[in-house]
Amino acid sequence: MELHSTRALPISKLRGALKGSFALTPDSEGYEASLHRWSEAAEKRAAVVVQARSAEDVSTALLFAQEHGLEVAVLGGGHSTSGSSSTEGGLVIDLTKMRHVTVNPSSKTIKAQGGTIWEDVDLAAAQYGLATVGGTVNHTGVGGLTLGGGYGWLSGKYGLTIDNLVEAEVVLADGRIMTTSEKQNSDLFWAIRGAGQSFGVVTSFTFRGYEQKDPVWGGLLAFDTAALDKVIDFANKLVETTEGQSGMVVGIGAPAPTHEVRILTILFYDGDEEKARAYYDALFKLGPVVDRTSEMTYKQVNSMLNAVSTHGDRKTQKGSAFTAPLPASLAKTLVQDYSQFIDEVPDAKKTIILMEYFSQRMVNNVAQTAMSFANRGFHYNILFSTQWTGAQNDAKCREWTRNMGRKVTNELLKTKNNDGVGEYGNYDGVSSSSAQDIFGINYERVLELKKRYDPKNIFAKGAVFDV
Ligand SMILES: Cc1cc2nc3c(=O)[nH]c(=O)nc-3n(C[C@H](O)[C@H](O)[C@H](O)COP(=O)(O)OP(=O)(O)OC[C@H]3O[C@@H](n4cnc5c(N)ncnc54)[C@H](O)[C@@H]3O)c2cc1C
Incomplete structure (x- = not known):
């Protein structure tokens, strides 16, 4: 796509057409701040950022972009690491002022x-x-x-x-x-x-x-790596038996201040502390080295991971999936690969691997073809979330992330039933999967509808479609 100098664009015409929304250009106050994304590596310099305040103004901005041959990016929360909500020289439809x-x-x-x-x-x-x-x-x-x-x-x-x-x-x-x-x-x-x-x-x-109902209970327990087998065993059993009242994420990370490799468990229980502690008793008996669990209100639950997911630094993500029971040997390999990686690239010590033991019972109650999403099945997401600071490490970090995704997918293919695709599209922050990979059985229909609703592929920043 050709890059546009803002000076050549009739911005005053755009501003005149917008009813309440602002069009920011590089000389506008607020322009630089509008470029920030969760990952610094996903930030790009747009020619125009329309901070939309209504659907009508979104429509105006979209038509303006097409009239002037500008690439379109849409900004929601700004967390994709592929850069899909940013554009170099194009037009961003920034929705961050629409938060009602x-x-x-x-x-x-x-x-x-x-x-x-x-x-x-x-x-x-x-x-x-x-x-x-x-x-x-x-x-x-x-x-x-x-x-x-x-x-x-x-x-x-x-x-x-x-x-x-x-x-x-x-x-x-x-x-x-x-x-x-x-x-x-x-x-x-x-x-x-x-x-x-x-x-x-x-x-x-x-x-x-x-x-x-409140209260609910949740938080973090961290273990020495020696507890790996027992933690994985616990999670494997829990995901088979939970009736939806609990959720557990098993992580491999090297948290501050010591940056020693730890097995992290992030826990949720939809009930009070007494019941939760009884439910997770076997984990407590393993002797966590850190216990940051507590009773809380539900509205606080989704903030308990915020401290390890802050904005800034360079980041990428790649997802795959595993079937339960996750073999202890695979979990061990992941710990070894992780340790070796952060030894070789100490700048990447904030990297984390997350295995999401969320019950799929209700997810699988919906047919695979009921909507375009095609990842229903008895497998669980794993996310490689890589974080570093120096641009000189970009290639190395992205390659490791992509390779780890591939490695787990190769294991998955040995055990997976013929159900969903085995990859959550939102975790493909390196854009290494095709639209066929992500939409599987639903791909043909997605493509047909794409041709109908967006024949010129204006929304081209997500999965790559051959329209
Ligand atoms: C720290 C962190 C935690 C996460 N936790 C979870 C989780 O618990 N569960 C889970 O399922 N996923 C999770 N994810 C993955 C998350 O779903 C994706 O990163 C998602 O793309 C983030 O959306 P966003 O709006 O913040 O990002 P953006 O970068 O703004 O948008 C991502 C893509 O969606 C498009 N988009 C955004 N809003 C709109 C809109 N209103 N209309 C049209 N297109 C739009 C953008 O153009 C872009 O292509 C997490 C990711 C991170 C980084």
Whole structure:
């Protein structure tokens, strides 16, 4: 795509057409701040950033970009590490000023504007004693997380975030503003639940809410690596037996201040401390070296990982999956690979590997072809989340991340049933998987709808489609 000098663009015409939204250019106050993303390595210098305040202005910005041949990027929470919400020399539709949430207590629905982060949703819903399936780090965007699927602590009870999406407002490439649900424009609704970032700009999401009682319980237990086998054994059993009231993530990391390699467990229990401690008793008996668990309100749960997921530094991510029981030998190899990597690249010691033991029972209650998302099955996400500071380490860190994903996928293929694709598209921060890899059985229909709704591939920053 040709790069555009802002001076050559009729910005005053754009500004005149916008009704309440701002168009920022490199000389505007607020422009530099608008470029920040969760990973510094995902930041690019746009020619124009439209800080949208309405679906109508999103539509105006989209048409302006096309008229002037500008690449389009859409910014929700800014967490993708592939740079899919940034553009070098193009136009960003920045939704971060659209963060209003409305809760309807009688229908138990939560309507969130396209630029909300999960904290906005959790806080607003909690005022009515409600919750929905949101991200486990509450500063991630509702937009990107939902449009790719969405796993969270409540997935064991209620499935994916998209399983609880009841309606969305979408601005299409041709500027039309469409309401979409199971009843209205249902083929578009099918497409946006998994492949959403390739279809339009979603300016509002309406989710089903559920009554959520407080207190709940959660937090971190860290173990010496000697406890690995027993921790994995515990997690393998838990995921088979939980009825959705619990969730567990097993991590491999080297937390400050010592940066010794540790086995981390991040735990959730939908009940009070007494019940939670009894439930996780076998883990406590292993003698954690750090215990940061406590009773809390549900609205706090999705902030418990924030301290290890801060903004800044350079980052990349790659996902794969594993079946349970995860063999102890594979877990051991992961610890060895991790230790070797941070020895060789000490700049990357904030890297973390996360294995998500969330029950798939409810996720699998929905048919694989019910929506474009195609990763339902009895396998569990693993995420390689690599973090470093020096650009000289970019290639090395990205290669390690990609290779680790491939290594686990090779193992997965030995044990996986013929079900979902085995990779969560939202974790492909290195963009190494094809649209066929991510949409599997649903790929042909996704492609057909892509050709219908976005024939010029204006939304080209997600999966690569051959339109
Ligand atoms: C710290 C961290 C924690 C995470 N935790 C979870 C988790 O618990 N569960 C889970 O499922 N995933 C999780 N993820 C993965 C997450 O789902 C993806 O990174 C997702 O892309 C983030 O969305 P965003 O809006 O913040 O990012 P962005 O970079 O803003 O957007 C990602 C993509 O979605 C598009 N997009 C965003 N909003 C819209 C919109 N309104 N309309 C159209 N397109 C839009 C963007 O254009 C871009 O292509 C996590 C990621 C990180 C970095």
